[in-house]
Amino acid sequence: MKAFPSLSVPLLLASLSSVDVVGQERLPVIDMHMHAHHIPLDLPAGAPPPCLPRPCQPEGAATATAEESLRKTLQAMERYNIVLGFLSSPDLDIVRDWVAAAPERFIASPFIEAPGDLSPEMLRQEYEAGRLAGMGEIGTQLLGVAPNDPALAPYFALAEEFDVPVLIHTEGIGPPVPGFRTAAGSPLLLEDVLVRHRNLRVFVENSGYPFLDDMIAMMYQYPQLYGDLSTITWVIPRPAFHRYLEALVGAGLGKRLMFGSDQMRWPEKIGEAIETIE
C-alpha cells in the first residue's frame, strides 16, 4: 500500500471521457470506501437506506446476511469494473471472509467504533502479519469523539508507522445515532493530527461535507490530506452533491478526490454512486 491510490477518481473520470455508455468496457475503478456488511445501526433486513434531509423516501432494501452483501457487492464490482475495494468492519472475521472469497479484490481494514474496542496491540500484530493494509473507517464521531481526541492517538501512530492510509468520518453529517456530534466533524479538528504525524496519509469521508471552505483550507495546507466522494453521491439531493464536487474540482483538488460507495448493506448503492458521478 505504498502508492496511495489517489488514482481512483481520475481513473473514473478518465473512463467517462473515453467510454461510450453503450457497450464499451469500463476502465478500472478503485472503491476507497466499502464496508463488509456493516452499518452502525441495528437495522432489519429490507430496511431502506439513509437519506437527507429527513423525512425522505429512499429506494433500496438492506441485505439480510453478510453472504448476501458479499455476493451482491461482487456482482456490482464486476458490472462496474471495480477492481479493488477498501473494505472495513469492526468484525475482522467478516473482513477476512470477504478477502478469502475474493483474493486481490479488497484492501482489508478495521472499522474503529469506540476507541479501544479493537486494541492497537492486536492491530499491530495484524499489520505485521500483512493481514490489514488500511486504517479505518475511524467512525468515532458517531460517539462524539473528535479526530484530535487523545484516545485516537495510538491509531494514528500505528497507521503512520505501517504507512497505511486512514479513512476517517469527519464531516457534518452522519447516521441518526444519539452520540453523533456535527461539531466533532469539522475538518479543522484534523489539524493537530496532521501536524503531529507529517507522514500520515488521511482521507476524509465525503471530503468533509458540507464544510467546504474548511476542507479546502486543510487540503491546501496539508498535502497528505485527501477526500472521498462516497455517501453524498446517494444520501443527499443530487444538485447539492454536484455543487460540492464542482467546488472542490474548481479549487484545483480534483486529483486528491477518491471515489467511494460507502457500501454498507445496500450494494445497489455502488452503481448509483458511480452513475451520480457520471
Ligand SMILES: [Zn+2]
Ligand atoms: Zn463508511
